[in-house]
Structure formats: structure tokens, C-alpha cells
């Protein structure tokens with residue numbers, strides 16, 4: 301099998317390149333811009349993949365609020381360009397989406413969202429990902445839409461840091477952290493997400509799947525977990541989303557139910573605490 305990874309220098313992209321090894325051909329942003337329909341089509345004609353894995357996204361959610369045109373160009377039209385180019389060469393396509401398609405339903409929900417739950421995004425980013433999902437599904441019958449959440453990986457992304465890394469650095473240098481407690485999610489290690497995506501493709505699965513590490517936590521609990529595993533002490537203050545004064549609205553609760561995996565014979569991903577521990581070990585932080 302031959303896979304084309306778009307966004308191959310991103311944190312998930314680098315793990316997909318590792319997991320697929322010699323089967324993978326990578327396209328970095330400078331090689332290929334998903335907003336350029338003709339270049340995408342021509343790149344797919346030369347690569348002749350069996351599957352295209354599209355990780356490209358504009359996902360700085362606060363910047364998405366002020367730049368909806370670019371957000372939709374990359375996350376929606378770009379996703380369509382990739383799905384169509386894949387279909388034209390007989391390839392399947394995987395589009396990575398987000399837990400931010402949810403959140404507007406029910407603040408007190410407390411029950412993970414399944415694939416059958418209707419999206420209700422709260423931000424321009426979330427709406428653009430719903431649009432991307434729908435465009436991919438109608439453009440290519442061999443599609444996988446994979447929703448994940450709170451990604452962190454060992455590969456350095458353009459951002460330069462991951463949430464656990466940022467928390468540990470701040471705790472060590474400043475001795476104090478202020479972290480939100482009223483956003484609950486299922487944070488996910490990209491190495492695990494890449495492996496499970498490969499398993500889905502090997503099962504010839506088609507459709508919409510939620511793939512996250514098991515369990516749920518607030519950003520505060522996630523940060524505390526990282527500090528405990530690394531044996532770092534700091535004064536931790538719980539704050540509310542309101543206090544962050546961010547432009548984009550975030551889901552108060554967006555944990556995902558991943559049980560659909562079992563219907564295609566796959567096991568759930570391991571608990572987020574175990575994945576975080578492995579991540580910190582791989583980064584030499586514990």
C-alpha cells in the first residue's frame with residue numbers, strides 16, 4: 301500500500317510518516333498547498349497513492365475568528381480539493397477533524413459525543429471542520445473522517461511546543477500555573493492516533509470515526525497529570541475559560557465516545573494518562 305501524507309511536517313504528519321514507513325510519501329506545506337486545486341490534483345497523479353492522509357489545517361482557533369476566508373480555504377475547500385484529487389486517481393482519503401465540531405449542545409452534558417451526535421460548533425474553526433467533513437464525504441466514497449482532540453506529539457510542530465511541555469516548562473521556571481477547569485476533553489498522543497489510523501485503513505474501514513485516548517479530563521487535570529508524572533511541584537490555580545479572555549469560544553465539554561472502533565474489530569486506544577506517561581518518557585522529561 302502507498303500512502304500520501306499531506307502536512308507531513310506537522311506533529312501528527314510526522315507520526316504518520318513514521319508509522320507507515322516506506323509505504324509513505326510526504327508532502328510538506330512548501331511542497332503542496334491544499335488551497336491550490338490544480339497542484340493537489342497534479343501531485344496526486346504523480347504520487348498514485350492508495351490512500352491520502354490529509355492533516356493540513358489552519359487551526360489557531362482565535363486567529364480563525366478573524367480570518368474566516370483562510371480558515372475555510374484550508375479546512376473546507378482544501379479538504380475538498382484533496383478528496384477530489386484522491387478520488388480521481390482511485391485513492392481513498394482520510395480527513396482529520398476535531399472535537400471542536402461539538403460543544404454548543406449542552407453545557408452540563410457530561411457524556412462523550414458519539415459519531416451519531418449532530419455537530420454544533422461554537423467557533424469559525426469548528427464550523428470549517430464540519431464543512432470539511434461534509435465536503436470530503438460527498439467527494440470521495442472511500443473516505444475516513446477521523447475526529448480527534450487535544451493533540452500532542454514528540455515531533456516538534458511549527459508552534460514549537462505541546463501543552464504538557466509548556467506546562468512543565470512554566471512550572472519549572474515560574475513555579476506557578478493557572479489552568480482552565482471548565483473545558484473537558486480527551487487529550488490524544490499523536491503516536492497512538494497515527495497507529496490507530498493505520499489499523500482503520502488496514503481494516504478497509506470507511507466512514508466517520510472518533511479516535512482519542514480513552515478517558516477525559518479538564519486542561520487543569522491534564523496539566524496536573526503531567527506535573528505528577530514528571531515529579532515537578534508548582535502552585536496550581538484553577539481558572540475559568542472566561543478569565544482567559546480568548547476570542548474564540550471553546551467547547552466546555554467535548555470528550556469523544558470511541559466505541560464505534562469495536563464495530564470494525566478494533567480495540568479502543570489506551571487511557572490518556574498512560575499515553576501521557578509514554579510521551580513524557582520519549583521526550584526525556586521523566
Ligand SMILES: NC(=O)c1ccc[n+]([C@@H]2O[C@H](COP(=O)([O-])OP(=O)(O)OC[C@H]3O[C@@H](n4cnc5c(N)ncnc54)[C@H](OP(=O)(O)O)[C@@H]3O)[C@@H](O)[C@H]2O)c1
Nearest residue numbers: 307309310311312329333334356357398448450451457458
Ligand atoms: N492540534 C490539535 O490539538 C488538534 C485537535 C483535533 C484535531 N486536530 C486536527 O488534526 C490535524 C493535524 O493537526 P496537527 O496538530 O498535527 O497540526 P500541525 O502540527 O499544525 O500540522 C499541520 C500540517 O499541515 C501543514 N499545512 C498547514 N496549512 C497547509 C496548507 N494550506 N496546505 C498544505 N499543508 C498545510 C502544516 O505546515 P506548516 O506548519 O508549515 O504551515 C503542518 O505540516 C489537523 O487537521 C487538525 O485540525 C488537531
